[in-house]
Amino acid sequence: MVLPALALPVPALPAGFLSLFGDAFNFVFSGQEAETGGVTVGGTSQVVELATKQIEVTLLALAVAILLAMPVGLWLGHRQQGEFLAVSAGNAGRAIPELALIALMAAAIGVGLVNLVVALAILGIPPILTNTYVGISQVDRASVEAARGMGMTEIGIVRKVELPLAVPTIMGGVRTAAINIIATATIAPLAGILTLGDFIIARNVYGDAGVLAGAVLVALMALALEGTLAAVQWAMTSKGLKLNRS
């Protein structure tokens, strides 16, 4: 067999379709016996524990990526230099296979929180760097010249003129990075850090109910993060830009 069989036509819904969602619901709220026997898995306490870990890892990696990428993007964008570097970083970043990165990091450097955060931050840096550069360098030069003419310092120009105008583009990069990081944090159990992805990956422990529960929880969490960042972007965008949009 060379190619995977494309399972067409789509099979009819299995009989237990709805009951599987019921099982997943029970898995989240009351837990069930592990498929491997003995211990109870799932239940709110484990769900909260794993979800907290996933959020923690995601926010840490996002913070590291922002701290490393944004100053470089601001500096290059303000000086209108290094376009090639900033843009190709974004393109190259997209080509990094997340699974290979996490697996190699775990196998070559070791498992653990710090290594995982570094690997995830690597995924977050390219979109933030590229979007910060593009956002800042696309600010109308006339506005920058006017600010300079009024006697603003270069740092003042970046802070008070370029940054506010570039917020939508920069936050677009932050949101892309956040989605990529939280998605990849789902496979963090491969690097020894248990996140909600453990429910998905360790099917032989949690069973189909656990897998489905994990998938639903991860999806909800990613959507919640995206919604929160959209709200942050809205709050950070200056009034003038919002008026301009409508």
Add this chain to the structure above:
Amino acid sequence: MIEAASNGMMRVGAIDQSFFTDRSSGNCIQDNKLFCPGWVADNYDRYVDPTLQHLVLVGSAVAAGFLIAFALAILAHRHRFLQTPFLAGTGILYTIPSISFFFLLLPITGRGSLTAIIALTAFNLQIIFRNITTGLRNVPPDVTEAARGIGLTPSQILRQVELPLAMPEIIAGLRIATVSTVALATLAVFANGGGLGTEIVTGSNITFKTGIIVAGSIAVIMAIVFDGILLLTGKLLAPWKRKQAIS
């Protein structure tokens, strides 16, 4: 109780262990150095099937994503009020992590490459949709006005004026979607969908550095090749852009 579930790397998938056999004369697997060229030379053939599977996954997902996104974009171009709901809908599909999407589909499509292709397609839609609508919106109004003036119908304007002028944006969207999908398709292994991820995650592959590097590198090279092909296609389809692209 969580201890019992740790060490996730050993449990992934019910995959056949005999897949992982050392045919090299050296001790590449025992030593497990960062990279062992001897092992690669002896085992390159094991990457052929996963690579082909990967190509099928990416090709199907990008093609399906393009067709759907194109139809949505044309609809939204004709009826502007559809733009916001389409953008929001594809945005949700884009945000849901693919690995989670695989298992949300599990009760419906089961395990296999179809599940993987659907999830990867869902991921693609927004990238392509957004670029097509941006490209169409950026066509200067003077140009469409002139086209109307010489008597073209709306669908002629779309096909002969707007779409060709939007081509660079459309190709740019396809490039982003394709490169991201090549990287993301390594996760298809979790849906039992094959691809290069099998050579990273299956059985004891997860701890074998040389194997991970080879599979990851094939994915990166595939992304670069696809990107190059699309870049050239874009230049052929939009010859008037060539001068700008060079400068």
